[in-house]
Amino acid sequence: MSSFLAQEVPLAWYLLLSAVLFSLGVVGFLIKRNLITVFMSIELMLNGVNLSFVAFAQQWHEVKGQIFVFFVMMVAAAEAAVGLAIIIAVFRARATLAVDRIDRMKL
Amino acid sequence: MNVSLHLWLIPLLPFAGFLINGILGRRLPKWLVTTVALIAPLGSFLLVLWNTLAAFAPIEIIAWNGPGPLPRELTRMPWVETCPFTWISAGALHIDFSFVLDQLSLVMLLVVTGVGFLIHVYSVGYMKDDEGYARFFSYLNLFLFFMTVLVLAGNALLMFVGWEGVGLASYLLIGFYFQKKSAADAGKKAFIVNRIGDFGFLIAMFLLVANFGTLTFSEIATKLAYPGWQGGVVTVIGLCLLLGAAGKSAQLPLYIWLPDAMEGPTPVSALIHAATMVTAGIYMVARTHVLFDHSPFALGVVATIGALTALFAATIALVQNDIKRVLAYSTISQLGYMFLGCGVAAYSAAIFHLVTHAFFKALLFLAAGAVIHSIGGEQDLRKMGGLWKKLPITFAVTTAGVLAIAGFPPFAGFFSKDAILYSAFLQGAGGKILWFAGVVTALLTSFYMFRLWYLAFLGESRSKDVHPHESPWTMRGPLLILAALSVCGGWIGIENVGNFMAPSVGALATDAGSASLEHMLMVVAVAAALLGWYIADRLYRQKPAQPAELATTYPESYKLLANKYFVDEFYGAAVVKPLLNLSKYFLEWVVEIGILGGAAWLIGGIANFAGTILQRWQSGNLRSYAAWLAAGAAAVLLFPLLQSVMFPIIHHMYIYRWGH
Numbered sequence: 226m227s228s229f230l231a232q233e234v235p236l237a238w239y240l241l242l243s244a245v246l247f248s249l250g251v252v253g254f255l256i257k258r259n260l261i262t263v264f265m266s267i268e269l270m271l272n273g274v275n276l277s278f279v280a281f282a283q284q285w286h287e288v289k290g291q292i293f294v295f296f297v298m299m300v301a302a303a304e305a306a307v308g309l310a311i312i313i314a315v316f317r318a319r320a321t322l323a324v325d326r327i328d329r330m331k332l
Numbered sequence: 333m334n335v336s337l338h339l340w341l342i343p344l345l346p347f348a349g350f351l352i353n354g355i356l357g358r359r360l361p362k363w364l365v366t367t368v369a370l371i372a373p374l375g376s377f378l379l380v381l382w383n384t385l386a387a388f389a390p391i392e393i394i395a396w397n398g399p400g401p402l403p404r405e406l407t408r409m410p411w412v413e414t415c416p417f418t419w420i421s422a423g424a425l426h427i428d429f430s431f432v433l434d435q436l437s438l439v440m441l442l443v444v445t446g447v448g449f450l451i452h453v454y455s456v457g458y459m460k461d462d463e464g465y466a467r468f469f470s471y472l473n474l475f476l477f478f479m480t481v482l483v484l485a486g487n488a489l490l491m492f493v494g495w496e497g498v499g500l501a502s503y504l505l506i507g508f509y510f511q512k513k514s515a516a517d518a519g520k521k522a523f524i525v526n527r528i529g530d531f532g533f534l535i536a537m538f539l540l541v542a543n544f545g546t547l548t549f550s551e552i553a554t555k556l557a558y559p560g561w562q563g564g565v566v567t568v569i570g571l572c573l574l575l576g577a578a579g580k581s582a583q584l585p586l587y588i589w590l591p592d593a594m595e596g597p598t599p600v601s602a603l604i605h606a607a608t609m610v611t612a613g614i615y616m617v618a619r620t621h622v623l624f625d626h627s628p629f630a631l632g633v634v635a636t637i638g639a640l641t642a643l644f645a646a647t648i649a650l651v652q653n654d655i656k657r658v659l660a661y662s663t664i665s666q667l668g669y670m671f672l673g674c675g676v677a678a679y680s681a682a683i684f685h686l687v688t689h690a691f692f693k694a695l696l697f698l699a700a701g702a703v704i705h706s707i708g709g710e711q712d713l714r715k716m717g718g719l720w721k722k723l724p725i726t727f728a729v730t731t732a733g734v735l736a737i738a739g740f741p742p743f744a745g746f747f748s749k750d751a752i753l754y755s756a757f758l759q760g761a762g763g764k765i766l767w768f769a770g771v772v773t774a775l776l777t778s779f780y781m782f783r784l785w786y787l788a789f790l791g792e793s794r795s796k797d798v799h800p801h802e803s804p805w806t807m808r809g810p811l812l813i814l815a816a817l818s819v820c821g822g823w824i825g826i827e828n829v830g831n832f833m834a835p836s837v838g839a840l841a842t843d844a845g846s847a848s849l850e851h852m853l854m855v856v857a858v859a860a861a862l863l864g865w866y867i868a869d870r871l872y873r874q875k876p877a878q879p880a881e882l883a884t885t886y887p888e889s890y891k892l893l894a895n896k897y898f899v900d901e902f903y904g905a906a907v908v909k910p911l912l913n914l915s916k917y918f919l920e921w922v923v924e925i926g927i928l929g930g931a932a933w934l935i936g937g938i939a940n941f942a943g944t945i946l947q948r949w950q951s952g953n954l955r956s957y958a959a960w961l962a963a964g965a966a967a968v969l970l971f972p973l974l975q976s977v978m979f980p981i982i983h984h985m986y987i988y989r990w991g992h
Contacts, residue, residue, distance in 0.1 A: 255958055263958075328952040 239280035246273030260312050260322040264305075271301050339413045339431045342379050342441065343480040346372040349473035357466025366456055369469035373452050373476055377445035383411075384438060410434035410550070410836065412486060420489070424545050430486035432549070436836040439683055440483045440615055443690045447607045448476050450810035454698050455599040457806035458705060468508060468597065475501035479608055483615065488537050488547040491616065495533065495580065498609045499526045505604060506596040518592035525589040529579015533616075536572035539565060553622040561626050570623050570630030573616065574637070581613025581667045584641045588900055590664055594656040598701030601656060606663045606697050607690035614670040614686055618679040618837050625677065625838065632762070635675020639769040642668030644897075646776035650783070651883075651893045654711050655700050658784050662737065663693055665773060669752055672766055678755030679837035680830045685748035691821045692736035692745055695814035699730040702807055703788060706800045713784060718793035722800035725808055727789050729815035734785045736818040738778035738861045741854075747822030749774065750854050751829075751840075757853055758841055767853075771860045778864025786872035 246269055253266030275294045282290030312322065319327055349372030357365050415429035433441075452472060459468050478501055482494025499522075507519030540547055543565050544555050556566075577583070582590035593605045604610070617624065617634060624631045642665045649661035666689050673682030704711055706723060720727040736743035739750070749770075757767040802808070830840040871878050883890040892898070949960075 251962060255955065255962060260954075263954075324954040327954065330950070330952045 236280055236284050240277060243273045243276040243280065246270075246276065249273075258323050258325060260315065260324055260327070263324060264308055264312065268301060268305070271297055338379070339383075339411075339433055339484060340415075342376045342445070342484065343477045345375045345379075346473040346476035346480070348372060350470045350477060352470075353466045353473065354470035357470055360466065362465065365466045365469060369473060370449070370452055370456070372473050373445055373449040376476065376480065377442075377449045380438070380441045380445050383433060384442065387433075387438065412550075414486075425541060425547075427487055427489050427547055429490060430548070431484040432486035433484065434836040435833045436615075436618055436683065437483050439687060439833070440611075441480065443611075443687050444476070444479050444483060444608045447690050447694050447814070448472075448479075448603060450813055451599050451603040451607075451694060451698070454602075454701075454807050454810040455597075457804040458599050458701055459597065460804075462597075464508065468505075471501055471504045471508070472600075472603070475505070475604060475609070479612075482612055486548060486550070488533075488540060488549070488620075491619070492530075492533060492537065495576075495612065495616075496530065498604070498612060499523060499530070499580075502526075502593070502604050502609055505600040506593045508596055508600065512595070515595040518589075518595040522589040522593050525586050526579045529576045529586055529613075532572040532575025532579070536569050536576065539569045539572065543569075549619060552620075556622050556626055563627055563629065566623055567627040567630050570620075570627045571633060573620055573623065574630065574634055577613030577616050577671075578637065579613070580616070581610050581671070582664050583613070583637050583668065583671055584644060587641060587645065587664050588903060591657050591660045591896070594654070594660050598656065598697060598704060601660070602694045602697035602701065605660065606693040610663065610667060611670065611686045611690070614667065614674060614682055617671070617674045618683060621674075621677075621679050621837055624674070631675055631677060633675075635672055635756070635759075635762075635766055638668045638671025638673070638675050639766045639773075640668070641665065642672060642773040643769050643776075644668075646773045646780065648893060648896045649780040650776060651890065652780075653713050655703065655713050655716070655784060655788060656697070656711055658713070658780060659693070659696055659700060662696075662777065662780065665777060666693065666737070669749060669770065669773070672756060672770060673752040676752075676756045676759045676763060676766065677838070678752060678840055680833035680840055681748065681751035681755050681826060683833060683837070684826055684829045685745075685752055688736070688744035688748040688818070688821050691814055692733045692743075692818040695729060695811065695818050696733040696737065698807070698811055698814065699726050699733060702726045702803045702811065703730075705803055705807075707795070710795070713787040715795045716788040716793075717791045717795075718789070719800055720789040723789075723802055725802060725811070729811045730785065730789065732815040732818050734781045736822075738781050738864065739774055739857060740861055741858065742819070742823065744818050744821035746858070747826060750850075750857055751826035753857055754850050754853055755840065757849075771857055774857050775860040775864040778861040779868045782865050782868035783872055786868060790873065791876065 250266045250268075250270030250273055253269065254263055257263050257266060275297055278290040278294045278297070282288065282294075315327060316322055321327070349368050352368050353360075353365055360368075411433040413431045413433075417429075418426065419429050420427040452469070455468065455472065459465055462468060475498060478494045478497025480494075482491055482498060485491035485494055503519045503523040506522050507516045509515045510519075537547060540552065544552050546552060546555070555561075575586075579586045590605060590610065594601055596605070624634065645661045645664035645668060649658050649665065652658045652661060666685070670682045670685050670689070673679070673685060703716070703719060703723065703726060706726070707716065707719075710716065732743065736745040739746045741747075753767055753770045753774075756763050756770060759766070826840070834840075871882075895901070
């Protein structure tokens with residue numbers, strides 16, 4: 226199955242998709258105003274990178290890339306837990322999630 | 333290397349006493365403080381005594397008598413003990429914690445611990461009602477610790493540790509009554525003047541390391557034995573050492589601290605500023621005598637300074653009215669004798685005088701302390717008088733001390749002073765001048781000591797309202813022992829001392845078949861002492877009004893002497909005042925406010941300015957942070973891209989356009 230994929234779809238396509246995902250993430254990270262969307266953009270970037278990892282791992286028959294993906298996913302999960310907690314705390318304190326309006330350094 | 337460390341117990345016992353009394357003394361009962369304070373020096377003294385016996389006894393007796401089997405080398409001096417770990421190891425320079433017991437350090441140790449113990453006992457009575465009882469004894473024990481380290485040290489650096497340590501103990505004890513400004517100032521003065529001498533000692537050590545690569549005394553001696561070491565750098569080292577010795581032993585021009593040091597309690601004056609610490613300079617010269625032996629010039633300077641100091645201090649002592657100050661100037665003068673002895677290479681004679689001087693000067697100070705103690709703290713000779721009836725024992729022991737210092741046979745001072753004068757006389761034409769200065773000093777010494785004797789003890793009492801009383805036994809006991817030593821201490825004779833000390837300080841020069849010359853010189857010296865006594869007798873017993881008349885007849889000379897030649901005033905104007913002005917005007921206004929303050933202001937200003945610019949970055953706007961983050965990441969990515977893609981392209985375009 227995997228060899229079928231590798232044969233059918235060239236590596237470059239995966240990388241292209243990965244770059245598109247990552248760039249979408251970066252753009253979302255920079256221009257979106259809602260904190261949750263910004264947060265989701267970060268996840269998008271991480272998963273774009275993950276895609277490159279598995280693609281290269283497949284290409285070179287190397288398991289390290291796949292292992293690394295697990296690490297990234299684990300960190301992303303932890304980050305999601307902490308990040309969402311922060312977002313809830315921010316919302317409680319400021320009653321808004323618009324990043325442009327959360328610019329005071331103290332409460 | 334042997335690892336038997338019983339020599340280390342000699343300094344460590346007083347150190348333990350210092351720790352116990354210094355840390356716990358305030359909470360311990362008085363009898364316990366006393367016990368601890370006395371056991372430490374007594375233990376050290378017994379150890380030294382045991383070493384002395386071991387040094388003299390045949391090997392079989394030691395093996396039979398000592399605790400456990402002893403190494404046979406014990407009878408061999410110098411007996412070196414090195415701590416098993418290295419102290420300093422830098423390149424070729426190795427310095428160990430090593431102690432050396434030879435004839436020189438043995439004699440010195442006997443004096444330091446023996447006289448030291450007696451003075452500890454005396455202090456029990458003298459300081460009985462003092463609030464700082466435990467503090468006083470912890471300082472005394474600390475002093476003994478450093479002094480024994482100084483004496484036992486096998487290299488110059490370890491000696492320097494002891495040297496600085498006794499300076500510290502001296503400072504603490506001079507300023508013992510630190511609530512009194514004069515005492516605190518005197519302590520500071522002693523410390524600062526000593527620092528000038530220490531500077532010389534340090535320079536000498538640097539030169540020793542640079543030229544000999546070692547600070548161990550025995551190695552220096554070995555290297556000096558090679559031909560080619562004469563004058564030059566050895567002279568410079570000798571003169572630097574002399575500066576150190578002059579500071580510690582109160583010689584010209586650094587003697588000024590010793591008279592002021594009398595602010596300390598009297599036992600301190602006896603122990604530190606008469607018997608032991610101030611003789612450290614003489615000990616140091618004797619310890620490094622190989623250097624001086626290779627430099628006749630340095631030796632000549634030692635002798636000249638010694639003779640000048642002896643004469644100079646004796647003239648000041650003539651007119652002092654404070655009993656302790658008379659004794660202080662007399663100490664300076666006697667130390668000058670010892671330097672004179674060292675300067676004519678008669679080291680064993682100098683050490684002999686050091687020992688007898690320790691006996692009679694400690695005695696005189698302790699007796700003066702007993703007098704002061706008994707009449708309620710009065711130190712002015714003019715307010716004493718007629719004390720012989722009230723204080724018979726003190727009077728008797730003082731008489732022994734006065735006769736000893738004046739150099740009458742058969743008292744101790746006669747033998748040692750005579751040995752120094754005789755050795756000086758043998759040193760050619762210059763030696764005759766030194767000898768003459770010594771004889772004049774002997775006359776003056778005899779005069780001022782009998783003046784003290786007449787003023788304090790004889791005549792009519794000049795104070796009505798005090799009731800003198802004899803001191804307790806803890807004070808009288810040491811006085812009697814020291815008096816006995818002042819009488820008998822010289823009977824051992826310079827020949828025996830010279831022979832015993834020869835292995836460590838070299839043999840005494842003697843003029844073969846000159847017994848008649850020696851006797852003639854003795855007669856001259858005793859005649860000078862008798863003349864001094866006669867003048868004192870005329871002035872202070874037969875015609876008590878005459879001293880005042882003399883003072884009014886020759887007001888200039890009297891003023892000059894009474895004000896100690898205005899040396900303190902001169903130093904104040906020439907050294908202290910310029911230094912103070914320098915710190916006040918140059919250091920405070922230019923360096924402190926101008927340079928340091930300006931630099932602080934400049935650096936602070938730069939940081940402040942940078943902060944006002946950079947704080948705009950910290951806007952709190954999350955998206956601006958995100959943009960900087962993305963820009964940074966892009967820059968990091970762009971750099972290798974430029975490097976690997978753009979630069980080669982530019983390079984190729986360049987070549988295409990301009991050729992190589």
